[in-house]
Amino acid sequence: MKRLLTMLPLLALCALAPAVIPGAARAADEDKVPYWASIDADVANMRVGPGHTYKIDWVYRRQHLPVKIIRREGPWRQIEDPDGDKGWMRDLLLSRRRGAIVKGKEPVEMRAGGSDSSPVLWRVEPGVVGQLGDCKQGWCAFDTDGHRGFVRAGALWGTGEP
Known part of the structure; x- marks a missing residue:
């Protein structure tokens, strides 16, 4: 019985290991470059x-x-x-x-939704910087100083795989 009592902390640690290790693995993944x-x-x-x-x-x-x-x-x-x-x-x-910057030489359209059929909200000049949201089906949510909308992913630097 005494041996079992001394092993209880070790057993408890082993039981917690699966909960701790995924977090450590996730942290290591976040450190991968690029x-x-x-x-x-x-x-x-x-x-x-x-x-x-x-x-x-x-x-x-x-x-x-x-x-x-x-x-x-x-x-x-x-x-x-x-x-x-x-x-x-x-x-x-x-x-x-993540941030993004409008690339190219011409203004790009910021739309209300992620499609060509969505209304144009603004035209955004090249060099404008903003915060990048989720990108789906070639469109990215983009926020520049509170002007929010969707811009084609190809018009932004900072999208896709680094």
């Missing part, structure tokens, strides 16, 4: 290397600008911006909330 993120600061410095001693290459002043995380090194993330520029940024300046 993945999409967005700038989550009013001012964010991109450096030429992963550390504060490296030279600042770019200063971003566009919150929600989408970036692709292509490498991790401690608290530093190597990013690629919509123009293809690459550098390093602290993780504290980034958010997992």
